[in-house]
Amino acid sequence: MDYQFKDIEQKWQQFWAQHGTFKAEDKSAKPKYYVLDMFPYPSGAGLHVGHPLGYIASDIFARYKRLKGFNVLHPMGYDSFGLPAEQYAIQTGQHPAITTEANIATYRRQLDQIGFSFDWSREVRTSSPDYYKWTQWIFMQLFNSWYNKDADKAESITKLVEHFEQNGSAGINAVCDEEVLSFTADEWKAMPNSAQQSELLKYRLTYLRESTVNWCPALGTVLANDEVKDGFSERGGYPVEQKKMMQWSMRITAYAERLLQGLDTIDWPEPLKEMQRNWIGKSTGASVKFPIEKTTHHSSLTTHNYIEVFTTRIDTIFGVTFLVIAPEHELVASLTTPEQKADIDAYITATKKKSELDRMADAKTVSGAFTGSYVLNPLNGEKIQIWIADYVLAGYGTGAVMAVPSGDQRDYLFAKHFNLPIVPIIDIQNIETEADPTKEGTYINSDFMNGLDYKAGTAAVIAKLESIGAGKAKVNFRMRDAIFGRQRYWGEPVPVYFKDGLPHLIEESHLPLLLPEVDKYLPTESGEPPLGRAEGWKHPEGEYELSTMPGWAGSSWYWYRYMDAHNDKEFASREAIEYWKDVDLYIGGSEHATGHLLYSRFWNKFLKDIDQVVEEEPFKKLINQGMIQGRSNFVYRLIDEEGRGTNTFVSHGLIKEYKTSPLHVDVNIVENEVLNIEKFKKFRPEFETAEFILESGKYICGVEVEKMSKSKFNVVNPDDIINRYGADTLRMYEMFLGPLEQSKPWNTNGIEGVFKFLRKFWRLFHNDAWEFGVSNAEPSKAELKALHKIIRKVEEDIERFSFNTSVSSFMIAVNELTDLKCNNRTVLQDLVIVLSSYAPHICEELWTLLGNPAGSLSYAPFPKFNSAYLVEDEFAYPISINGKTKMNLNISLSLDIKDIEAFVLANADVQRYLDGKTPKKVIVVKGRIVNMVV
RNA sequence: GCUCAGAUGGUGGAACUGGUAGACACGCAGGACUUAAAAUCCUGUUCCCGUAAACGGAGUGCGGGUUCGAUUCCCGCUCUGAGUACCA
Known part of the structure; x- marks a missing residue:
């Protein structure tokens, strides 16, 4: 029979499902191998042809590892909490769970059709209560932990309480809020419980605090920094503004150094x-x-008598000629003198009006205002003006900089613009036209540092500052703590209730805290999140938290759930975690670089600290598959003399001779840039009567690479x-x-070309009448050579993730065997195994036709490469x-170099x-x- | 601006440690089969000169260098894509 791919593929997909062919074993003598894909958010649009790229690569790898004798874990699931289902719910009233369920069904159907070897018995969904129970459980562990810098790990909060009871706050080196109290053991014990709790909140790894957040009014929620692009939400593209809110946060900054080192x-x-x-x-x-x-210090200034930079x-430091603080800096109001108040107020108003975008576009304009106050240089007592300017960011460092115009270009421009002094501090510095940030040379105008070089000077200054208590060496991180709350419905409820204004965890035995039903998916009239609408949703002791967890919560630990997906006692058993350990190969897009992949590493390190998992890093090897873009096709509508569009279309090669306007055309009715005119006439009713100006009898379309999207008619569906x-x-x-x-x-x-290849491969096993038949004769030398070439090539290519080159090599092998008229059983059977990770269905069918015992070839041994067959x-x-190559000459490989030289020189052509x-x-x-x- | 990745025929791409540039495939051209089309098969296909073959010349973004030999290594530049940005 000819190659009937439809029957074959359906048959084997059913076989795999019925026999649980790809179920990973929990206990095995085989070595383990964990191949993971980034699980998808099941969107309503279904899969387009770009989505499965990474899944296909990981599937080939997983199938290859099975043939190589590994116990392979290759699971799939859904990151099924998220904004689109909720937006849809707001518009239609449809419960997001229903939408999500329907979308998952579509995804599953599409995935099954591609023939992936997923172990579906381990499927997870982040929106399912038996999954998010454990997401909530991990949140509780974070709440019950603090970061001990001395031990450089997270520890239980009870250990901290014990320390407070014995020694007070002395000797604690923690990552915590800036303003923690100092107290003795007795003072601690004397505190009322509420005071103790609010103090402990400053240490917990997940904590509440008022912070400036990215508020998106259109979506009605806060967004993480990595969900905001250029001042607009990544999803939907709505404007985002800064707002102060009480928010749950995760102390990811505690792990900054370990996250960096781990890389x-x-x-x-x-x-x-x-x-x-x-x-x-x-x-x-x-x-x-x-x-x-x-003397200039304003009367209301009580808590601070210094500015930290x-x-x-x-x-x-001896080149500092002024100080600049951010317009949002907390001391601005108290530093402003009455004479300068008008200036400062005007400047702050102007800054507020500027959007994030303007501020970036406007980077070159120098602006600022003088507060009227001064600080003193701690080393020489010199009086230094304090300015505000928007080039200093409130969110980085302390929101204040010491300006050294001779060494920093922004400070230089600022000094020039406002006529502030510029003092050179290094002998070789050239500051005629711009700042010179050199570290070469020796210091001048620098008191005790004069004559020292960079290294000695830096050490001397730090020593001096430390001795007078005015400063110290410090490491600063740009990364901020991660906000951990969304004012949305479709997410994990936070397992917390509030009593007397303080957060308390619910009982662990009450997990999961189920997402309640609401009448509408919108904020309440009083502006509370949708959960405020849930009737009767109340903890006996107080009010539940109304915000839900952010999208990254569920995806920050899911690879562990696959190890033991149905465990209702733990997120995964110790046994399963010790066996599977970590992900050996993770494939996914690079768009998750600073979101998912950072948060996952953070949670993993935390889980390691509290001894729940065994590896410090979750994903040993990671590969980013490239994005598949759309390739749009265009037709060109002729414009008549009055500038109106006609119903005549000009072929792409001729558009220079006419006045035309381009129009997207469905890529599915274009083949090799040639428009199928019959289908085009049916594309839209008005094209029924369209006319064409052709070149060489064809209508050639224009091409452009764009994002794949419905509106551009360039979506290619894998189903088709x-x-x-x-x-x-x-x-x-x-x-x-x-x-x-x-x-x-x-x-x-x-x-x-690929389809023809598979058909040619199928034909190797069949005669001209498409009857199956192979020979049992001894394979020839040439046949064995072709086979072993491809065995070696595929091994090498898969190990270095070069899948495109092995497809070429398969084509070469089949071309060679076709030329040799090979129908030898042993050769073809080995070839079937080698090809099976790429084209599993056809190979399963041929494996059965070859007379192997009923069943799958998925665990057949990969053929052993024998170099003897390749010896020439x-x-x-x-x-x-x-x-310059002139000719080729056949020479025996047994000749040594001298003989080769003689042989070549003796040749008449040479x-x-x-x-x-x-x-x-x-x-x-x-x-x-x-x-x-x- | 900074960081990273990349640039090879009409197209997608190959050439793994410096050793025959353009594998494999698409497209295109010509041919076979067919009443015809589709399908299938065969041949050619980097460019230039040449009727064709032999032969000759150029050629991996540009300009240099190292080397017997460079797509590959080094220096300088151009362009494209991605990320990031008054980060003190």
Whole structure:
């Protein structure tokens, strides 16, 4: 029979499902291998052809590892809490659970069609109560922990309480809020419970605090920094503003250093590691306190008598000629003198009006205002003006900088603009036209530092500042604590209730705290989150928290749930975690670089600290598959003399001769840029009567690469491809498209080549009448050579994730075997196993036809490569003169270099090329090349 | 601006430690089969000169360098894509 991909694929997909072929074993003598995909959010649009790219690669890898004798865990699930289902619920009243359920069904159908070897018995959904029970449980562990800097790990909050009871706050080195109290053990014990609790909240790894958040009024929720792009929400593109709110936060900053160091221990793409390093943003420097000058010091200033700054160039402290604080800085009001009040107020108003975008676009304009107050340089007592300016950011460091115009270009421009002094501090500094940030040379105008170099100077300043208590060496991180709350419905409820204004965890035995029903998915009239509408939803002791967890909560630990997906006692058993340990290979997009992949590492490190998991890093090796973009096609509508569109369309090659306007056309009615005119006429009713100006009898469409989206008519649905060519063709074609990590536009042109290949492969096992038949004769040398070439190639390619090149090699192997008229059983059977990870359905069918015992080939042993079959006794040496190849010459590989040289020079054709000249030098590289220098 | 990745035929791409540039596939051109089309098969296909073959020349973004030999290594530049940004 001809290659009937539809019957074959359906048959084997059913077989795998019925027999649980891909169930991973929990106990096995085999070595383990964990292959994970980033689980999808099940959107209403279903999968387009770009989504499965990474899944296909990981599936090939998982299937290959099974053939290689590994116990493979290859699961799939859904990140099913999220905004789109809720937006849809707001518009239609449909419960998000229903929408989500329907979308998951579509996803599952589409995924099944592609023939993935997922162990579906371990499926997880983040929105399912038996899953989010454990997300809530992990939240509770974070609430019950604090970060001990001395031990450099998270510890139980009861240990902290014990310390307070015995020693008070002395000797505690914690990552905590800035303003913690100092107390003795007796003072602690004397505190009322509510005071103790509110103090402990300053230490917990998840805590409440008033913070400035990215508030998106259109979505009615706060967003994380990585969900905001250029002042607009990543989802929906709505404007985002800054707002102060009481929020749950996660003390991820406690792990900043470990998150940074850990990057050196994992096999991830360098650009992605670099993005995480930048996000963490470690900078080493010093913090310095500048005392505020008393005479100008405003009366309301009581808690602070200094301004603290962070700098990476403490050595330039004698070059400080003014100080700049952010317009939002808490001391602005009290520092402003009555004479300057009008200026400052005007400046602050102007700053507030500027959006984030303007502020960025406007980076070159210098602006600022003088407060009228002064600080003193702690080292020489010099009086220094305090200014405010929006180039200083409230959110970084202390929101204040010491300005050194001779060494910093922004300070330089500011000084020039406002006529402030610029003092050189290094002998070789050139500050005629711009600042010079050099570290070479020695210091001048710098008191005790004069004559020292950078290294000695920096050390001297830090020592001096420390001795007078005015400053110290400090490491600063750009990363902020992560906000952990959304004012939305469709997320995990936070397992907390409030009593007397303080948060309390619910009983662990009451988990999961179920998401209640509400009448509408909108905020309440009083502006509370939708959960405020839930009737009778109340803890006996107080009010539940009304915000839900953010989207990244459920995805920050899901790979552990797959290890033991149905456990109702623990998030996963100790036994399962000790067996599976971590993810060996993780494949997903780089858009999660600073979100999911950072939060997951944070939670993993925390779970390690509290001894719940065994590995410090969750994902040993990570690969970013490239994005598949859309490839839009255009037709060109002729514009008449009055500038109106006509119903005539001009072929792309001729548009320069006419006045036209481009129009997106459905890529599914275009083949190799040639428009199918019949289908085009049916594309829209008004095209029924369309006319065409053709070139060479064809209508050629224009092409552009854009994002894949419905409105651009460039979405290619995998269902259509599978319907036409089958899943095996789709899988191989997606791999054939190019290197996995590279982004590329989808182009269905060329898929025929892959389909033809599979048919040719099928034909090896069949005669001209399409009857199955293989021979049991001894394989020939040439057949074995072709086979073992592909065995080695596939092993090498898969290990280095070069899937596109192995598809080419399969084509070469099948072409060779076809030329050899090979129908040898042993050769073909081995080839079936080698190809099966790429094209599993056709290979299963042929495996059965070959007469193997009923069942799947998924666990057959991968053929063993034997180099003996590839040994050659001759090689066609390229003979080159001055590096230019002139001819090839067959020479025995047993000859040594001297003999080869003699053999080549004796050859008549070589002599003809040499034209009577004697080569100055002959280079012979055995088995590679002969080069003669003339 | 900074960081990272990349640039190879008409197209997607291959060439793994410096050793025959353009594998494999698409497209295109020509041919076979067919009443015809589709399908299938065969041949050619980097560019230039040449009727064709032989032969000759150029060629991996640009300009240099190292080397017997460079797509590969080094220096400088151009362009494209991604990330990030008054980060003190």
